[in-house]
Amino acid sequence: MTEAIRTGLGDFLRSRRERLTPEAVGLPPGRRRRTPGLRREEVAELADIGVDWYVRLEQGRTVTPSATTVDALARALRLDEAEKAHLRALARNVARRGFERETVPPTTRRLVESLDRPAYLTGRRWDVLAWNTAAAELITDFGSRAEEDRNILVYLLLDPAARRRFAEGWEGQAKHVVAQFRAMYDLWALDPAFVDLADRLRRGCPEFETWWDQHDVLGGGAGRKSLHDPVRGVTAYDYATFQANEDPALKLTIYTPVVDVPRTR
Secondary structure, eight states: OOHHHHHHHHHHHHHHHHHOOTGGGTOOOOSOOSSSSOOHHHHHHHHTSOHHHHHHHHTTOSOOOOHHHHHHHHHHTTOOHHHHHHHHHHHTOOOOOOOOOOOOOHHHHHHHHHOSSOEEEEOTTOBEEEEOHHHHHHTOOGGGSOGGGOBHHHHHHHOHHHHHHHGGGHHHHHHHHHHHHHHHHGGGTTOHHHHHHHHHHHHHOTTHHHHHHHTOOOOOOOEEEEEEETTTEEEEEEEEEEEOSSOTTOEEEEEEEOOOOOOOO
């Protein structure tokens, strides 16, 4: 297991342990606790593993949990499905080279640019690698930004225009994206490209530190968001994400305006 993944695994386990109360897992409160959450020995007992072994996991030391142990920890920590998937990914012991910005194949770029609805392509670090005219008009013209600023997190958390575009839905959308980024960050926890981005967000967004410390993780998928469209006003959009066959690290996001269906009697 690489050092970055061990760090991410230990941090994630600690964050999930500290958010639980004894009552939530059926344990008596016991004596007064100096820190929030369960004790390490309580998690070890619930998962039926050795205390020293669990401590080694939290400390990021060189131990590799089996699939059975990972599932036992997920049950002990009351993880939801996204958190379980994240724990399994961290425990898979996948070595990684240093991060490099992804390259978009020409055919994929042409496809994105040809779509008649807002679409953009992002990489593992949420860098925006390709986009079309409709996305530039609805969200922002990424082509007018420096390369280091072509990033969904940088736009959403650091650009005042994003707060205006998402209005009352900004906080929920920003928290959601931070949780998705956290899931990938844990796999690259010591890589300078990820560390520098997180530090930049921490310095520029007052809310980021609180959300980051909560250590929420989310996977990708589909959903709905409302944006202040320059032409249509406040408009709801359904969005869906897709992985590219050429490189699974590339993620295509497409927005579709929600059309109200007339009521029928």
